[in-house]
Amino acid sequence: MMLSTSMLDRSIQELESRSLARIASAKTREDLEAARVEALGRKGGLNQFSKEMGKLPPEERKRIGALLNAAKQNLEAAIEARERTFAEAALNVRLDAEWLDLTLPAPGPRRGHLHPITRIQRELEELFSSLGFAVLDGPEVETEYHNFDALNIPPDHPARDMQDTFWLESGNLLRTHTSPVQVRGMERFGPPLRMIAPGRVFRNESVDASHEHTFYQLEGMMIDRDVSVAHLIYFMKTLLAAIFKRDVTVRLRPGYFPFVEPGFELDIQCLICGGSGCPVCKQSGWVELLPCGLVHPNVLRMSNIDPEQWNGFAFGLGLTRLAMMRYGIDDIRQLQGGDLRFLEQF
Ligand code: PHE
Numbered sequence: 001m002m003l004s005t006s007m008l009d010r011s012i013q014e015l016e017s018r019s020l021a022r023i024a025s026a027k028t029r030e031d032l033e034a035a036r037v038e039a040l041g042r043k044g045g046l047n048q049f050s051k052e053m054g055k056l057p058p059e060e061r062k063r064i065g066a067l068l069n070a071a072k073q074n075l076e077a078a079i080e081a082r083e084r085t086f087a088e089a090a091l092n093v094r095l096d097a098e099w100l101d102l103t104l105p106a107p108g109p110r111r112g113h114l115h116p117i118t119r120i121q122r123e124l125e126e127l128f129s130s131l132g133f134a135v136l137d138g139p140e141v142e143t144e145y146h147n148f149d150a151l152n153i154p155p156d157h158p159a160r161d162m163q164d165t166f167w168l169e170s171g172n173l174l175r176t177h178t179s180p181v182q183v184r185g186m187e188r189f190g191p192p193l194r195m196i197a198p199g200r201v202f203r204n205e206s207v208d209a210s211h212e213h214t215f216y217q218l219e220g221m222m223i224d225r226d227v228s229v230a231h232l233i234y235f236m237k238t239l240l241a242a243i244f245k246r247d248v249t250v251r252l253r254p255g256y257f258p259f260v261e262p263g264f265e266l267d268i269q270c271l272i273c274g275g276s277g278c279p280v281c282k283q284s285g286w287v288e289l290l291p292c293g294l295v296h297p298n299v300l301r302m303s304n305i306d307p308e309q310w311n312g313f314a315f316g317l318g319l320t321r322l323a324m325m326r327y328g329i330d331d332i333r334q335l336q337g338g339d340l341r342f343l344e345q346f
Contacts, residue, residue, distance in 0.1 A: 005056065005060050005063075005064065008049060008052060008064060009064075009067065011049065012046070012049055012064075012067055012068060012071055013071075015039065015045065015046065015071070016039075016071040016074060016075065019035060019038060019039035019045070019075055019078075020074070020075065020078055022035040022038070022039075023035045023036075023039075023075070023078045023079055023082050024078070024082070026082055028086075029083075029086055032079065032082055032083065032086070035079070036075075036079050039075045040072065040075060040076070046068055046071055046072055046075075049064070049068055050068065052064075053065060053068070113344075113346075115335075115343065115346075116323045116326070116327050116329075116335070116343075116346045117216050117319055117320060117323045117335060119323075119346075120243070120319055120322055120323050120326065121198045121216070121218065121319055123242065123243070124196070124198070124218055124239070124242070124243070124317075124319075125196070125198065127238075127239065127242045128194075128196045128220065128239075131194070131235070131238070132194050133194040133195055133196050133220070133222070134185075134189075134193075134194065134195045134196075135195075135196055135197075135198070136181050136184070136185050136195050136196070136197045137181070137197065137199065138175070138178070138180055138181035138184050138197055138199065139175070140174060140175055140199070140200055140201075140202070141168065141172050141173070141174060141175075142172060142173055142174070142175040142180050143172055143173075143180075144171065144172070144173060146175075146180035146183045146184060147165075147173055147175050147176060147177070147179075147180045148160060149302075150180070150183040150299065150302045150303065151179050151180070151182070151183065151258065151259040151299060152258040152259045152296050152298045152299050152302075153258045153259070157258065159256075159257075159258045163176035163177065163203055164176075164203050164204035164205055165203070165204060166202050166203075166204050166213075174201075174202035175199075175201055175202065176201060176202065176203055177201050177217060177219070177316060178197045178198070178199050178201060178217040178218065178219035178316065179219055179259060179314070179316060181195075181197030181199070181219055182195075182197070182219060182221045182259075182295075182299075182314055183299075183302075183303055185197070185221060186221075186223070186300070186303035186304075186305055187303050187304075190304070190305065191223045191224070191305050191309075191310040191312075192223055192224040192225075192310070193221065193222065193223040193224075193312070194221075194222045194223075194224075195220070195221050195222075196218060196219060196220045196221075197218070197219040197220075198216065198217070198218040198219075198319065199216065199217065199218075199219075200214060200215070200216055201214075201215060201216070201217050202214050203215075207333060208333075209330065209331045209332060209333065210332055211332065212320065212332045212333065212335075212336065214336065215318070215319075215320040215332070216318075216319035216320045217316055217317060217318055217319055217320075218316075218317040218319050219314070219315070219316055219317075220235070220314065220315045220316075220317070221295070221312060221313070221314045221315075222235070222312050222313055222314075223295065223300070223305065223310050223311070223312030224310065224311075224312065225309065225310060225311075226311070227294070227311050227312050227313055228294075229252075229262075229294065229313075231313060232264075232292060232293075232294070232313040232315070233250065233252070235313075235315075236250060236266055236290070236292065236315065237250060239317075240268060240289070243322065243326065244268075244271060244326075248268045248269065248271070249268065249269035249275070250266055250267065250268050250269070250289075251266075251267050251269075251286065252264040252265070252266055252267075253265045253267060255291050255293070257291055257293060258296065259293075259295065259296050259299045259314070260292070260293025260294055260295060260296055260313075260314060261293065261294060261296045261297070262293055262294060263291065263292070263293035264291065264292050264293050265288055265290075265291055266288075266289055266290050266291070266292055266315075267286040267287060267288050267289060268286070268287055268289050269285060269286060269287075270284075270285055270286060270287050271287075271325075273285065287325075289317075289321075289322075290315055290316060290317045290318065291315065291316050292313060292314065292315035292316070293313065293314065293315075294311060294312065294313050294314075295311060295312040295313065295314050297311075300312075320332060320335060323335065327346055
C-alpha cells in the first residue's frame with residue numbers, strides 16, 4: 001500500500017506537532033526521553049516515513065526528504081531547549097539550597113589557650129627572671145644520687161619513705177620532686193646562684209581527688225653569702241603577692257626535710273575567710289602552702305660548695321596545688337584528664 005504524498009505530508013506534520021507538544025509539556029527528564037523515542041526513535045517516529053519515501057518518484061522523494069529533515073531538526077532543537085530548561089531549573093534549586101551570604105562575618109578561628117598550670121608556671125618564671133633567677137630544666141628520669149643522696153637522703157634514710165618512688169629497672173627513677181635540679185644547678189654553675197626549676201614530678205600514689213601520681217612543682221634556690229631566713233621570707237612574700245595579686249600574711253612552722261636546716265612549712269592566712277576560720281582552712285585560719293628552709297651544709301658540701309663561705313635558701317612550690325587554689329578546682333584528676341570542656345573554663 002502506498003500513502004498519497006498529501007497524506008504523508010499531513011502525517012509528518014501531525015507527528016511533528018504532537019511531538020512538539022509532548023516535548024513542551026514534559027515535566028521530567030524521563031518524560032522528555034519518552035517523547036524523544038516516540039518522535040525520533042529508530043523503530044517509530046519520523047523514521048517510519050523514510051521507508052515510504054523509497055517508493056516515491058524522485059522529485060517527491062526529495063521534497064518529502066527535506067520535509068522530514070526539517071521536522072527532525074525542529075524536534076531535536078525543541079528537545080535540546082527543553083533539556084536546557086531542566087538544567088537551569090536544577091541549577092536554580094542548587095543555588096537556592098547552597099546559598100551563602102558572603103557579607104556575614106566569618107566565625108573566627110578557634111583558638112586554644114594555655115593550661116592553668118602552664119599559665120601559673122609562666123607567670124612565676126617571669127617574676128623570678130625579673131629578680132635575677134635563672135630558669136633551669138632537669139631530667140624527669142633521674143639518678144638516685146641526684147634525687148636522694150645529694151640531697152642528704154642516704155639509702156637507709158627513713159625520709160625515702162616520705163616519697164613513694166617509681167624505680168626503673170636501670171636503677172634510675174622518675175624524680176619524686178624538682179629538688180634534684182638544685183643539685184644539677186650547683187654542680188653546673190657553683191655559687192652564687194639564683195635559680196628556679198619548674199617541672200613534672202612523679203610519685204607512686206593511688207590517685208584520688210587530692211592525689212596524683214604525676215604533678216608539677218616549682219623549685220627555687222638562692223645561694224650567696226649571709227643568706228638568712230629574712231631573705232627567704234622576703235622572696236616568699238614577693239612570690240605570693242604576685243600569685244594572689246594582694247598582700248598575704250605568712251607564718252613559718254618548723255618542717256622536716258633532710259636537705260634544709262632549719263626547715264619550714266610556710267602557711268598563708270586563709271584567703272577565703274581572712275583568718276577567722278572556714279571549711280577551706282579547716283577552721284584554723286591558715287593554709288599550708290610551701291615547704292622551704294635554709295640549705296643544709298651537707299647538701300652544699302656534696303656539690304662542692306663550702307658551707308663556711310656560702311649558704312642559701314630553697315623552697316618547693318606545688319604548682320598543681322597552686323593552680324587548684326587559684327582557680328577553685330577541687331579535683332586534681334581534672335587537671336590532667338584531657339577533657340577540653342573542663343579546661344576551656346579557664
Ligand atoms: N622537695 C620537697 C618535696 O617535694 C619540697 C622542698 C623543696 C622542701 C625545697 C624544702 C625545700 O617534698
